[in-house]
Amino acid sequence: MTDNTIRLTRRFPHPPQAVWKALTTPDLLARWWAPGDIAPTAGHRFTLDMGAWxxxxxxxxxxxxxxxxxxxxxxxxxxxxxxxxxxxxxxxxVLHLEHAGFKLDTPMGQQAFDGMGSGWPGVLSRIDDVLVDAARP
Structure with missing residues (x-):
């Protein structure tokens, strides 16, 4: 059976509060990943603008x-x-990313898994640029 989950770990020299803020604050998230109206509330529906995707x-x-x-x-x-x-x-x-549930038996699922598997490391490296701002009160 093939694993359909991408798992990555990154260490940041910033407190968890700063990393949390970078993950869950729309203007900071837009700076390192994608514009969207994320909110850390279960049930919240939002969109992410993934550009060409x-x-x-x-x-x-x-x-x-x-x-x-x-x-x-x-x-x-x-x-x-x-x-x-x-x-x-x-x-x-330490930030742990798990991106799970890719349907590897479909062309779109396999393409997304391959693309995101190689893309996530670069995306996560861009968090560094916003963590200094996120660490400010």
Whole structure:
């Protein structure tokens, strides 16, 4: 059986509150990933403007404030789940990304899995640019 989940881990020299803010504040999220009206509230429906890949419908599935957020991504097309989990460590924060539920038996699902598997590392590296701003009160 093939694993249909992308898993990545990044360490940041910033407190969890700053990383959480970068993940869940619309203007900061737009600076490193995609414009959208995300809110860390279960049941919140929002869109992400993925540029050439179009506007993606999303819904927050679960939230543990400051620790994790999970949302349905590309509802009606990919129907995958993105989960970000923060782990406080002595010198900052470890961010765990899990992007799950790709339908690898479909051409679109396999293409999205391959593209996002190679794309997520670059996307996550752009968080560094906003964490300094996110760390401000």
């Amino acid at each position: 179009g506007t993606q419908q999303c819904e927050v599935l679960s939230v543990d404030p400051g620790t994790s957020i999970s949302f349905l991504f590309a509802e009606g097309t990919l129907d995958t789940t993105v989960t970000w989990t923060l782990e406080a460590v002595e010198d900052g924060t």
